[in-house]
Amino acid sequence: MQNVPQSASGGQGRGHGRGQSSLKSSAGRGRGRGRNGFGKSKINWSGQGERNLYATKEKHENFISRIPRTDNIPAKPTLDLKMTTEEDKCFSDLLELIKNKTSQPRTVLFPHFSSSKNPILSCLTLCSNCRHPSEGKQRSVLAIILQEFDSWKKKNPQDDSHSKFSEKHKDFCFYFFSNHGNIDVARNAFRIFQLQADRYENVINHFCANYEFKRACVSVIALGLHTRRSYSISWFCIPLLIQGKHDTLEAYLRISLTSAKSLVLFLDSLIGNPSHLHPYANLAKPAALSQLSGKPLDRLIKKYSSMFNVEAIELPCYFNKVKTQDLIYWIGEIRNTDSESLVSWRELMEVKLESSPHLHQVFLNRLARYDQEEARHWSRKLNCMTKETSFLFEDTEIESLEESWDEHTFTSDLSALKITEVDEHEEGRNSYFVLPLKREQVIFVETLAALKQCLGELSKETILGVDGEFTAGPYVKKMSIFQISSLNKAYILDMNALSHKLKKDDDWKPLENLFANENIYILGFGITEDLKLLSNTVPGLSHLWKRSTQVICLEKMRKGLADLLQLTATTEKGLSGFTEMVLGSRLNKSNQISNWDRRPLRESQLTYAALDAYVCVAIFQRLHETAAAQGKTAEFDKILKNRNCKQPEAKKNAKTDGGKKLEPIHKEPITPSELSVVCDTMLQGLCKKLRVCGVNAVALENGQDHNECLKLRKAQSEKFCPVYVISSGTPALRLAKQLKPGFCLSLQETSLDAQLAEVFRYFNVVAKDGDLFSRCVICNCNKYLKVSDKLLMRILESESSGKPAPPCVPAGYESDSEDSEFAFPDKSFNEELKYEDSVSDWEEVEGGKVDPRTGITGSGVKINALAVPRPVIESNKEFWICGSCGKIYWQGSHWNKAQNRVKSFLNVAPTPNPSPQDDTEKN
Numbered sequence: 001m002q003n004v005p006q007s008a009s010g011g012q013g014r015g016h017g018r019g020q021s022s023l024k025s026s027a028g029r030g031r032g033r034g035r036n037g038f039g040k041s042k043i044n045w046s047g048q049g050e051r052n053l054y055a056t057k058e059k060h061e062n063f064i065s066r067i068p069r070t071d072n073i074p075a076k077p078t079l080d081l082k083m084t085t086e087e088d089k090c091f092s093d094l095l096e097l098i099k100n101k102t103s104q105p106r107t108v109l110f111p112h113f114s115s116s117k118n119p120i121l122s123c124l125t126l127c128s129n130c131r132h133p134s135e136g137k138q139r140s141v142l143a144i145i146l147q148e149f150d151s152w153k154k155k156n157p158q159d160d161s162h163s164k165f166s167e168k169h170k171d172f173c174f175y176f177f178s179n180h181g182n183i184d185v186a187r188n189a190f191r192i193f194q195l196q197a198d199r200y201e202n203v204i205n206h207f208c209a210n211y212e213f214k215r216a217c218v219s220v221i222a223l224g225l226h227t228r229r230s231y232s233i234s235w236f237c238i239p240l241l242i243q244g245k246h247d248t249l250e251a252y253l254r255i256s257l258t259s260a261k262s263l264v265l266f267l268d269s270l271i272g273n274p275s276h277l278h279p280y281a282n283l284a285k286p287a288a289l290s291q292l293s294g295k296p297l298d299r300l301i302k303k304y305s306s307m308f309n310v311e312a313i314e315l316p317c318y319f320n321k322v323k324t325q326d327l328i329y330w331i332g333e334i335r336n337t338d339s340e341s342l343v344s345w346r347e348l349m350e351v352k353l354e355s356s357p358h359l360h361q362v363f364l365n366r367l368a369r370y371d372q373e374e375a376r377h378w379s380r381k382l383n384c385m386t387k388e389t390s391f392l393f394e395d396t397e398i399e400s401l402e403e404s405w406d407e408h409t410f411t412s413d414l415s416a417l418k419i420t421e422v423d424e425h426e427e428g429r430n431s432y433f434v435l436p437l438k439r440e441q442v443i444f445v446e447t448l449a450a451l452k453q454c455l456g457e458l459s460k461e462t463i464l465g466v467d468g469e470f471t472a473g474p475y476v477k478k479m480s481i482f483q484i485s486s487l488n489k490a491y492i493l494d495m496n497a498l499s500h501k502l503k504k505d506d507d508w509k510p511l512e513n514l515f516a517n518e519n520i521y522i523l524g525f526g527i528t529e530d531l532k533l534l535s536n537t538v539p540g541l542s543h544l545w546k547r548s549t550q551v552i553c554l555e556k557m558r559k560g561l562a563d564l565l566q567l568t569a570t571t572e573k574g575l576s577g578f579t580e581m582v583l584g585s586r587l588n589k590s591n592q593i594s595n596w597d598r599r600p601l602r603e604s605q606l607t608y609a610a611l612d613a614y615v616c617v618a619i620f621q622r623l624h625e626t627a628a629a630q631g632k633t634a635e636f637d638k639i640l641k642n643r644n645c646k647q648p649e650a651k652k653n654a655k656t657d658g659g660k661k662l663e664p665i666h667k668e669p670i671t672p673s674e675l676s677v678v679c680d681t682m683l684q685g686l687c688k689k690l691r692v693c694g695v696n697a698v699a700l701e702n703g704q705d706h707n708e709c710l711k712l713r714k715a716q717s718e719k720f721c722p723v724y725v726i727s728s729g730t731p732a733l734r735l736a737k738q739l740k741p742g743f744c745l746s747l748q749e750t751s752l753d754a755q756l757a758e759v760f761r762y763f764n765v766v767a768k769d770g771d772l773f774s775r776c777v778i779c780n781c782n783k784y785l786k787v788s789d790k791l792l793m794r795i796l797e798s799e800s801s802g803k804p805a806p807p808c809v810p811a812g813y814e815s816d817s818e819d820s821e822f823a824f825p826d827k828s829f830n831e832e833l834k835y836e837d838s839v840s841d842w843e844e845v846e847g848g849k850v851d852p853r854t855g856i857t858g859s860g861v862k863i864n865a866l867a868v869p870r871p872v873i874e875s876n877k878e879f880w881i882c883g884s885c886g887k888i889y890w891q892g893s894h895w896n897k898a899q900n901r902v903k904s905f906l907n908v909a910p911t912p913n914p915s916p917q918d919d920t921e922k923n
Helices: 055-063 085-101 106-115 120-130 136-154 167-178 183-192 203-209 212-224 235-242 246-255 257-269 274-283 286-292 294-307 316-336 342-356 356-368 372-382 407-412 449-460 496-499 504-517 525-539 554-565 574-583 603-629 633-642 681-692 708-717 729-736 754-760 791-801 870-875 896-905
Strands: 442-445 463-471 479-485 491-495 519-526 551-553 676-679 697-701 724-727 744-747 785-790 841-847 848-851 877-882 886-891
Touching: 085 106, 085 120, 085 136, 106 120, 106 136, 106 449, 120 136, 136 183, 136 754, 167 183, 167 212, 183 212, 203 212, 212 235, 212 246, 235 257, 235 286, 246 294, 257 294, 257 316, 274 286, 274 708, 274 841, 286 294, 286 342, 294 316, 316 342, 316 356, 342 356, 356 372, 356 744, 372 491, 372 554, 442 449, 442 551, 442 603, 449 491, 449 496, 463 603, 479 603, 479 724, 491 496, 491 504, 496 525, 519 525, 519 603, 519 886, 525 551, 525 870, 551 554, 554 574, 554 633, 574 603, 574 841, 603 633, 676 681, 676 708, 681 724, 697 724, 708 724, 724 729, 729 744, 744 754, 785 791, 791 870
Parallel strands: 442 491, 463 519, 519 551, 676 697, 676 724, 724 744
Antiparallel strands: 463 479, 479 491, 785 877, 841 848, 877 886
């Protein structure tokens, strides 16, 4: 093993610039994704060419020209506000006091203002000198001075220094504090110094015309000008949005709802029509403009429409886009339906298509990709045929069905769908868990009286199961029905009806008290999301989640109880799989995709809804009985306590994984060269650092799916064994399920150095002399050729001359004749000429050989000597050439910096110039 110091790209620790080749770059400093060896070239995230983002100069000038200008504005005055000796001492004492936090600032400022001849001018002088970086947190000091002066003024109302404050001083205050950037500071300053809004109203035009958009916005808010006139969003709202100054923009929009709605409508107009940004394109870089297209734009519209109460229906482009995406999603669900669930799927599609006739063609075209027979059925039903679906009717004529879209006949008549509803008690009795309750034991609650009776009976129980079904809409999720069940009865609460009938918060108190009862276990599978959704649906239940006490999530208990009670494993997921593990039968989920807003609900829907709540109680009871039979009641209760959703969660330590300490996977220490890993796509930076430390590390390219780690690991396993996967978050959990225990490390740390230390700690890696810089950070090769400065200079001069170098002649064929044309006999000349067969001009170096005329190594790799500046070659004696990619390294100024960054956990002092590895060593 050997150390390889600084690289040809400017030093170890630096990478190549984005999109540059390792053989052609020089002195790159890029550290982002897209570097050679880790990612791809620069990606256009917006999906649009730059020519669509940049506007012409003429359009940009038209945007500014629309702002009216006037010369009737106060001039910016020049005041000589030098601090006096007393003010200078006061200011120094204030900074020292703030730094040491010894006492309140008023202990310094109050005496100063009281002794000053002109307190208000002294306050302005102190504020105007809070500008030098050496004076600490300028804005905090400035705010403190204003705040304390305001307090002092209230305690000294007899002070008449305002009468000595001229218009010139006020103008100085306006220009100074408007440029400060902090809205609260500017607002307080304008109030304290008594600035008049009408005097500075026209200055806003001047700021906007001179591209000072934030300053204009701050002034409008601080002076309250939004109450006197309305400003076009093109003046400073859109420019601030494009420049990414969202905090200032949102502060203005909160006090000007008219502008807020106009801006949201402007954002809506950008969907499919980015040309509206052309007049503003020169205000920001393309990267900023790309945030106003695609998914980032959708998220911004969703955020602002929710923040400023703009209904989605008021945004035609966004409204249509979301409905289209929602419809496409549910069309794809046809692949997961069978003959039973098809009735629910068709019913849901009817509701969605009824309100969106303009999406019929999109529906048919997309559906034809998955199910041609179903597409033919819907084409007849909708009396619609598109160009893409016409092939479905080549031999028959489309029939026009005179069907009503009336919701009562359209959604309840199953015979019209030519599908017979399945009786779960007759079919599938052996494969599905059947609800043991009779129909009269399943009670639908839709009135206040029924709710009170329901909650009165449920309060006598000790164990209750709950579940919820929500509206499958494209916008805001709302709970449609909420199920609560005991072993004897199941209640289905119609949240649509109850939320309209129960207007008072006190009407919901009985339900809230039920969940707050410490003597009742509330069970559910994924119950946390259901209760939070219920709280958001009904204003009267906004505190339901906070007041709930004994809430148990069976989903979180599943793994622990399966291990404790040795439950039979199953491939079925979700609540259905847990039911099969505990009760021996899975659930019939044919009604999972349903229109839960329809009334009345079908009998199969009522049964499905009641069963989801009832089965939680049945599972819990069977688990408790099984634990008692196995003598594991204490362990069962411990898991039950730990999985209480309302128990405070302990903060995860950086050295833990979900509260469990990560023990080293290897009992005996290993060297970095003995570790082989595959890094997920988000860990490309970690991959490079691991290579620096000598670990055999590869990583996914940008855009690759996380599951590609498994394929890459399989390929690496053919050369190295064992090979581990490193990921984080949800992808790590998914990958871990497909690997043996311990073969997937889920990183908890976020900083690069901490992640590196975590990897070394988990795999019990102990570095030795020579491990640091023993691998190429670009290609992961661990073979190097060591060349002298003289040899590298010869290669550089050969490449710089621009003359084509003669080929290397195979041994035995040198000719003394000047007329030789290198005509080799066919029997002895190998057409696939290898460089190692040529000996005439090869120069032996440590680790291999190099042709100084061509800069090609014995393995056929080109050395790019042009990537190394001539002064670098002249100032260094030794260079290392990667045997795989030809990257050049040398011991430069960054050697010590890189060494110090990793030595804290390597605990080694790497040898600066080790001997290179032999060519025979396996890579």
